[in-house]
Amino acid sequence: MEDRSFYTNHGLDLSGTLRALIANIRGQEIVQGGSTITQQYVKNAYVGTERTLERKVKEAVLGASSLVWLTRTKSCSTTWTASIWGKAPSG
Numbered sequence: 001m002e003d004r005s006f007y008t009n010h011g012l013d014l015s016g017t018l019r020a021l022i023a024n025i026r027g028q029e030i031v032q033g034g035s036t037i038t039q040q041y042v043k044n045a046y047v048g049t050e051r052t053l054e055r056k057v058k059e060a061v062l063g064a065s066s067l068v069w070l071t072r073t074k075s076c077s078t079t080w081t082a083s084i085w086g087k088a089p090s091g
Contacts, residue, residue: 013036020032042066
């Protein structure tokens, strides 16, 4: 499963992020991702796909705060739609 802690995390999986960070440092390149489904939705819908630390911080903050207004089902369905069609739907 892409995001095992989907129903229990708060839009941010700290252990997954740390695991990916350690793997990426060891590999000296990006070899793993640690984003939750909610963070992936935020990335596709709001912050873009550039690979920068600034984007990852924005993605984490917005991912964690988005669950206030975004249901888990909506997060999941819009993320899947965005991955199929290449952008997040509006409306």
